[in-house]
Amino acid sequence: MYREFGRILKQEVDVPIILAGRMDNPELAEESIGTCCDIISYGRPLLADAEIATKIKEGRVEEIRPCLGCHEGCMGRIANATVSCAVNPACGRENIYGLTPALQKKKILVAGGGIAGMETARVCALRGHDVVLCEKSDHLGGNLIPGGVPHFKRYDLKLVDYYKRQMELQGVEVHLNTEVTADTAKSFQADIIVCASGSTPKQMTVNGELPVYTADEVLLGKQDASDQIVIIGGGLVGCETALWLAQQGKKVSVVEILPEILGEHGAMPHMNYYMLTDLLNYHKVDIYTDTKVLKTTSDGVVVETDGTQKVLPAKTVIASIGYKENNMLYEQLKDSEIPVYNIGDSRQVHNIMYAIWNAYELARGL
Ligand SMILES: Cc1cc2nc3c(=O)[nH]c(=O)nc-3n(C[C@H](O)[C@H](O)[C@H](O)COP(=O)(O)OP(=O)(O)OC[C@H]3O[C@@H](n4cnc5c(N)ncnc54)[C@H](O)[C@@H]3O)c2cc1C
Ligand code: SF4
Known part of the structure; x- marks a missing residue:
């Protein structure tokens, strides 16, 4: 740099x-x-x-x-806790939070090849367990794949590459295009099942004339974004998608129903907050807070702020209103005769750090 x-x-x-x-x-x-x-x-x-x-x-x-x-694990929490690292949970506490060999070798089935599933598989295999990881899509990485699309998020994809290599090095048996279901889970004859089935975008219906896409659909190139875009939802994904599109020369507006974007100041590490808000400003992304979306017309999105309505010109509408836990598999399996755990976003939608820390905490004790 x-x-x-x-x-x-x-x-x-x-x-x-x-x-x-x-x-x-x-x-x-x-x-x-x-x-x-x-x-x-x-x-x-x-x-x-x-x-x-x-x-x-x-x-x-x-x-x-x-x-x-x-900065989630280091500078972002320095005021309240010791320095650690989002991708390295043992950082700063290596002596008390390291890994020891498993007392008894077990067969572990991990359902989901996102970051939580791969961290579970890495740690379990490193400790001596037999690990089978099944991923229903044709690739590993889960939500880090759309998340890593913008150039400024390219390190997310590097993390996926790191984990792919770890799967090879630690001898994890990876099955792509393999969805674990309540019916197929038994056939793996595992001693323990870890559900790491992640999350999916919440869908939003807006009455009117324009289709509404999710941020994931646009990031992954499944839907094209025109040169005039309204993004509904000013959380991290909405704002990063707005920046990515604005950097391509498109006119982008973000509509947020709350008084502030990015879950209000303090919800994310301040250095990342200022970097993102400064860049949104620099790339002339219009931000409308305390603003509600009413409907779409062929001209754009009708919004209301303080009782006053206006039309934000748009040809593409993207809803980025959060993610919901994909925990159906866990709910179906949790009463099995063998231990079944639920980790990462499928346990509670959060972020990369919580997915990795949650997985490490579980896997070091199995
Ligand atoms: C666009 C975007 C940007 C983001 N940006 C950030 C960011 O900047 N910083 C941050 O910290 N977090 C960010 N996040 C959140 C972060 O990516 C997630 O919290 C994290 O990836 C969750 O990992 P996971 O493994 O729990 O779930 P997921 O990544 O959702 O992975 C779950 C995997 O399980 C698979 N699966 C589901 N069901 C089954 C089944 N029955 N059998 C087999 N496989 C199954 C899915 O196909 C998927 O690959 C972002 C998320 C998105 C979508
Ligand atoms: S990955 Fe995040 S938490 Fe870890 S050192 Fe880098 S910035 Fe800090």
């Missing part, structure tokens, strides 16, 4: 230059030494993976657990 500054500085000074700031791409880091700096400094990447330096040295780059830049 700061390479260009380093390059200029290197020509002006004759003392060693230490460069920091998202230098976790080892190729970029190596290329920078000598031209932009003399030393690379790692901060957050060391929280995400304390072995990053060794892994780079040994060419095991695919095994590096990437820092997401989310």
Whole structure:
């Protein structure tokens, strides 16, 4: 990120230059030494993976657990708790929260190949269990796949790559295109079943003339967004989708029924909050808070603020009003004769950190 500054500085000074700031791409880091700096400094990447330096040295780059830049586990909670890391639950408490070999080897069936399912599978396999992971779609990653579409979220996809590699390294038996159902679960003859079936977008019906898509449909390219868009819902997904579309040169408005977007100030780490709100402002995304959507017409979306109605011009309407737990499998299996657990978004819709921490906490004790 700061390479260009380093390059200029290197020509002006004759003392060693230490460069920091998202230098976790080892190729970029190596290329920078000598031209932009003399030393690379790692901060957050060391929280995400304390072995990053060794892994780079040994060419095991695919095994590096990437820092997401989310601040959820580190700077975002520094005022209330010790520093840890969203993708590395043991960070900051390694001595008391590490992994030990399983006392008895068991067969564990994990239903769902999102981040919660893959963290469960990784930890269980590492501890010596036999793990089978079934994913109903043709790919691993779950909600990180739409989540990682915007360029500024690319580290989410790197995290999926990290987990895919871990599945191979730890010998997890992965079955894609395999939905676990109440009927098929028994056929795996597992000792323990972990449901990690995630969440799905809440649907919204708006009366009127324009179709309403979900943010996931647009992010995944299943629906095209025109050059004039109204997004209903100013939570994290709505705002990030708005920014991603505005960065493509589209005119975007966000309508939020609450007084503030992003779940109000303080709901997410302040550095990410300010970065996102500043960028929305920079890309001229119009934000309408305390505003209710009434209907759509061929001209756009009719909204009401303080009793006054107006039309926001739009050809595409996206509803991003949250996600709901996909917990049907757990509900069907929970009274089985073997232990059945429910983790991640299918237990409670939250975020990457809670999905990983929840999975780690369960898997280290099985
Ligand atoms: C667009 C978007 C952006 C986001 N941005 C962020 C962010 O910036 N920061 C953040 O912290 N969080 C973010 N989140 C939330 C985060 O992605 C989720 O909290 C997290 O991915 C949940 O992981 P999970 O494994 O519990 O569930 P999911 O990711 O939903 O994975 C569940 C998996 O289970 C599979 N499955 C379901 N039923 C079955 C079955 N019966 N058998 C087999 N497989 C099954 C599904 O196909 C899916 O792959 C975002 C979410 C979205 C959608
Ligand atoms: S909590 Fe997020 S930003 Fe902080 S080190 Fe971990 S992944 Fe990086």
